[in-house]
Amino acid sequence: MVDTFAPPARRALNAHTVLKTTGLLWFLVAVIGQWLFAYYVIAAYAPETLSGSWERWDETGLIQGFTVDDLIGNLAFISHTLLTAVICIGGTMQLMPPVRKRFPALHRWTGRTYLTVGAFMAIGGIWMIWGRGSRLTEIGGWGTTINGLMALVTIAVAFYFAKRRKIDRHRRWAMRTFILLSGVWFTRLGYMAWAILTGGAGMSRSLDGPFDIFIAFGSYLLPLAVLELYFLASDSRSGGIKLATSGVMLAATAATALGVFGAWSMMWSPHV
């Protein structure tokens, strides 16, 4: 609760606590959603992969997935897909302050693994889009490609600042990387939350409706804009900016929770 009669400095301090609490709330919902995504991927793809029934990968409704006589492409697809577990579990663990503070060696090793696997997934994903033809529309392909290219840039900068022990700057670039490597996850949440709220307005079966085009880029640019706003509000001395941003964080938390609920109940749990 913010005390409106308190002196400005204390009011800003209280507002800062509200901001941090709403940020944490969003993160907790994101952790649940990312772990559910990882669980779905392992449950849906690992048994088929280990038993050799690779053609069954496509039962989840993929763009391309399994292709006869394309061993390299199939291996690229399944390594990309199964590594989701490393990205979702590793990424969320990296951002948990208690893990960072109490186990710095673990943080360093998970961090190196996360950033390296993230780069591998971005490069592999871009190759699948343009080298293998795994795209439903050109614009959708470009949306995901730009997502991957931006992730490669933030991964390099996060590595750079970690090596130079510029911890605050490293932390911010690692958080940008987390958002960008969650682009594919946000896409699924975005579709589901929007479908629940509007009944599918602007979506088309051929994925070229206004909402489809928006989500191709908005899936990562919108969360990135919210993160930048959060950084700006954290640095600001204005209690008003902090409180307004806390409101945005609450709205983001509600949208993420709705998206996780929709994705789990309609997209992921039927394949688990």
Ligand code: HEM
């Ligand atoms: C940022 C760069 C990325 C690009 C360009 C990219 C691209 C792609 C493409 C083209 C496919 C479709 C393959 C097909 O249907 O044949 C795909 C599938 C998939 N990707 Fe990525 N990806 C990227 C990052 C990620 C990340 C970071 C994750 C995990 C958090 C991920 C998880 C998945 C999963 C699980 C599938 C299988 C589809 C499903 O079951 O939902 N991707 N990706």
